[in-house]
Amino acid sequence: MRALLARSSLRHLGGHPWLTALSLLGIAMGVAVVVSIDLASGSALRAFEQSTDVVAGKATHQIVGGTSGLPEGVYTALKLRSDAPAAAPVVQGFVQVEGGNQRTLTLLGLDPFSEAPFRDFSTGNAVGDVGALLTKPGAVVMGAKTAQALGVKAGDTLPVMVSGLRKELHVAALLSPAQEATERALESLVISDLSTAQEVLEQQGKLTRVDLSLPDGEAQAARLRAALPQGAELVQTSGRAGTVEQMTRAFRTNLTALSLLALVVGMFLIYNTMTFSVVQRRGMLGRLRAVGVTRGELFGLVLGEALVLGVVGTTAGLLLGILMASGLVGLITRTINDLYFVVNVRRLSLEPFTLIKGLGLGLGATVLAALVPAWEAARATPVTALRRSTEEDVSHRRAPQRALLGLGLLALSVGLLAWPTQALPPAYAGLFGVMMGTALLVPWVTEKLTLAAAWPLGALFGPLGRMAARGVTASLSRTAVALAALMVAVATTVGVGLMVSSFRGTVVSWLEAALQADVFVSPPSLVARRGDSAMVPGLAEKLRATPGVVASGSIRVVQVRVGEVETDLLAIDFAQGQERSYRFKEGSTEDIWRQVDASPDVLLVSEPFAFHRKVRAGDTLRVSTDKGPHDFRVGGVYFDYGSDVGTVLMPRATYDHWYADRSVTGLSLFAAPGLDVDELVSRVRDRAGGEQALNVRANKVLRQTSLEVFDRTFTITQVLRLLAIGVAFVGVLSALMSLQLERAREFAVLRATGLTPGQLWGMVSLQTGLLGLLAGLFSIPLGLALAYVLVHVINQRSFGWTLQLVVAPGVVVQAMVLALVAAALAGLYPAWRMARANPAMALREE
Structure with missing residues (x-):
């Protein structure tokens, strides 16, 4: 009996090549995204660690x-x-x-x-x-x-x-x-x-x-x-590896979490495929139950089909992930070079553990997504299984129960997100809980909205409009899954898009406040966010005396050990007569600067530093100096978005007291009133001559360059957004195809009663458009919720930054357009196929 059931499953999968192929593609893409991110980021870190280990040798x-x-x-x-x-x-x-x-x-x-x-x-x-x-x-x-x-x-x-x-x-x-x-x-x-x-x-x-x-x-x-x-x-020597791990942990965790979104969307696709498989064969499954096949055997039948899809799709996903990782490793390496340290990756490291983890995720997600359809197939009695309407009756009856379950899951997720901890796993569990809880609300909300939409659609498009709206409700078990998959994918683009735009807006405001000088001069640096190269001796004094410069300041960036961790120290010589642009998280700005200027034992720390090291104003830090380790008091915590691992800051006078280094990393020059900034840039370059290659940039150019570095660091995030949309598009196409193919007899009856191919095309297109509109509407509140969590919970716990959430209307409009276009494109083939189908052949099929 088991052999007969296995052959039946294989024939069923082979008899629907397009749906099977789309399912395999969805699983493969979900697994490939996770594996590629893991391989690429792991290769970059392993390249650095291997180089460090060989250089350190046996010390x-x-x-x-x-x-x-x-x-x-x-x-x-x-x-x-x-x-x-x-x-x-x-x-x-x-x-x-x-x-x-x-x-x-x-x-x-x-x-x-x-x-x-x-x-x-x-x-x-x-x-x-x-x-x-x-x-x-x-x-x-x-x-x-x-x-x-x-x-x-x-x-x-x-x-x-x-x-x-x-x-x-x-x-x-x-x-x-x-x-x-x-x-x-x-x-x-x-x-x-x-x-x-x-x-x-x-x-x-x-x-x-x-x-x-x-x-x-x-x-x-x-x-x-x-x-x-x-x-x-x-x-x-072992301390260095721990520092690198600490520096990049949050970065890699966030990439992994974003990649898992694609796998979550892929799970909707697997669920949809297996549900369609059960619904399409409901009559056959009922007959099998009537002739003595047990519930356990039917459960194993559906789960076995899912496992076959999972094995093939996951294997393809591993191979695709390796190919994608070869392209992504360059993006990740560039981001690490921009943010953390210099690393060269010449080849991809294929770690067995990563591949085994990808295999486990793919198979686990497939089996998990197939459990509900398998259980539905096994528990139905022969009488109800033979009735085609049973599944839809159950879906409508359970929609309110699932909505209540969704509300409960949302409440639990809010509790996890509000939990006062710096740990990331509860935050990501809450984030995914919000998505799944919202997905459980989709059937009930869809039913209510489509019933309400029947009247206006009927007024606009006549009977075809009412049929399109009621068709969505009549196939709720199918349409709800497609809507949920598209909603999650589009909401992800909204949430991540708003997070990036909010982050960018915060950085722009910070740069406008921080970059007050007219011209900035510094030697080229290998790590974009940390200019730690030094000017040749005497050059800084020479450039400060450039005609047209009325005030100047300097900065020296070095690495010191705070505790046992290497940290960037900024020594600032503030320009006379110019406002100090630093904003503090708490306390009076005047009082803080008065303490810092009055004592050589007081320094400032950035907000990410205070977050990661769990320090506050008034705490003591042991910092390595040229006179030996010294305890400094934290005078205040300043907002800073230039480093996610944190920095410490002190006036140049304090630095000169504790360190023998007299080098200068960069200069800030203020132009005399009426002097064109570009003219001052030209004068500084002429005065520097060929003594040392320097970056001499006007305020506007430096701000633009800083934003280019910011945009580069989020390139990988944008790639992950596109990949998640790709997985969702495959899922929507599969769901709509299965939905329309499942209704072949219904459409054949409509054709036989006088509906023209054009009218059938219009009805199917109108129905997919309605699905796209609903997905867009559902995705906006979920996207806003995801953006809030990413900005105020995930980013805060990952990096310690305080960001302002800004809702950009363009991102919301893009979400609606994306949902409509995705649904319209996904509905083209089903509409074309149904319009061309032979009614007589469709009516003869069992």
């Missing part, structure tokens, strides 16, 4: 310095100790390849005689002269694949830019390591000796760190800490 601890680096004497003193551990000096920084490639590489300066206990880049088939590292100025070695990508070979010169300064590297040899991890790390790495790296990175006499191997653990570490000079610290 257990590192000695690091302050903002100016670590004096070479620290390493010399360490080697003279009687209990000196294995140690290796390191100079590390970034260089950007000149020309069309614009690739960023890590320059690693090493002492070959100290490297054996830590790193092994040796290879038996090096091409070129490795020994030139010690004899030729500017000599470097790099991976053979990197050289091939850059179009250079051993003996060539490689021009690079470092903080706006042009340097030349001489490629002495090419390496081809046997170990894959080392080979991958070399794809973004160039290696030199210490003196070359110091010269290229402008770090003469300084080290980035000293790598240590401390087999005795904390006992040996404690002795070394006691002997370190002021400004030097001993840290564990």
Whole structure:
């Protein structure tokens, strides 16, 4: 019996190729979106982690310095100790390849005689002269694949830019390591000796760190800490990975949650397909029950069909996800480079766990969506199963019950969203609960609205209008699912669109308040949101004296350790006579600035920093300085949208008190009254000459550039929106096709009683248009609710930002147009097919 039922299922699926194909496509797209996001973001982070691990080698601890680096004497003193551990000096920084490639590489300066206990880049088939590292100025070695990508070979010169300064590297040899991890790390790495790296990175006499191997653990570490000079610290190498994980956790969680929306929409499609399968064969299932097939066997029949679809669709989704990830990895890498740190991803990492997770999600979602149709098929008695109207009677009878269930789910979701916690899972559970609760309201609301719409449609289009409206209600079990799928997809575009536009509006207002100077000058930076490159000594003073400049300020951006986490520190020299544009979350602005200016022990923190570190005004923070770790009091929390991981801020006078660094990262220049800003930009560029490549930008240009970076960071979000719409469109097309094909006999009767093909086309098109209109109307309140949750709950818990929700009329109008167009396009084929169907053939079918 089971074999007969299995063959029956396969024949049924094969007999409806279009519906089966659409179902498979919906499952595949839902799985592909989740897998592609996971693979792409995972590949970017693994590329960074692998590179960091290979560069750090076998070091257990590192000695690091302050903002100016670590004096070479620290390493010399360490080697003279009687209990000196294995140690290796390191100079590390970034260089950007000149020309069309614009690739960023890590320059690693090493002492070959100290490297054996830590790193092994040796290879038996090096091409070129490795020994030139010690004899030729500017000599470097790099991976053979990197050289091939850059179009250079051993003996060539490689021009690079470092903080706006042009340097030349001489490629002495090419390496081809046997170990894959080392080979991958070399794809973004160039290696030199210490003196070359110091010269290229402008770090003469300084080290980035000293790598240590401390087999005795904390006992040996404690002795070394006691002997370190002021400004030097001993840290564990494992802390870096934790910092990276903390920086990107919220970013990756939000991408994953958005990708799951596509899978949720795909579940509506699976539910629709399996429900149609049950409804279409209701008579046959009733006869099977009458001849002795058990409820369990029917339940297994429907669930088995879903599992077959799930296996095929999920497998296709995994393959499609790998292809999509190859394209998305570039977008994600660019966003990470704009926001967090420099990372190069040259290949996609196919992690088995990600593929297994995608397989589990696809099969799990398919089986979950098929449970209700399978249960409906199994529990029906033979008598009711043989009556075609039974399903619709049940749908109408249960619509109020489902509406009440939806209201209960909405109430539960609101409770989860209002829960005072910073954890993201309850917020996302509440978000998905709002969507599902609203979807449960759709049948009851649709029934009431279509009944009310019958009269105006009849007045406008005659009997065809009333038939179209009543047709939606008569097939409520089918139309409600299609409406719910389209509503969720369109509402997602509304919610995400309003979130992005609100975020953008908040950032625009913040930039207008923050960017008060007329001209901004800074060296090029590798991370868009953090300009941490320094001007060459003396250039800032020279540019401040440009004719036409009446006031100027400066900023220095460095990384310091707050607690054990690296954090951006902004040291600001405020322009005399100009208003300080910072807004504070609480407290009097005048009192806060008075405290900060009066004491060298007070600093400010940004809102994201305060959120992530759980600090408030008046709390104490331990910050690494050139004079050793020092406890600073938090004077206030300021609004900032330039960094989602948070920053700390202090006046330049306070910075100069605690740090020996006198470099300047950027200048803000105010033009004299009546002087054209473009003229001042030209004067500054002329005065800078060719001493250092600089970005000299007017206020308007910098604001536009900042918004371009903002828009780039949301490109991946927009892609996910489009993918979710694509899945929904497939679902609506499948639902409408199944709906119209299911009504073939009804349409045949209408044709036989005199309805022309054109009238039938018009009625079907009017019905799909009504579905689109209803989906658009339903999606607007749900989209607004999603936008509120994304802005005031998800973003707040993810990044700590306070945003203002702005309802842009254009986004709402787009939602209505999108719903109408999607429904109209999805209804074209069913309308065409029904209009061309042979009434006699349709009436003869059982």
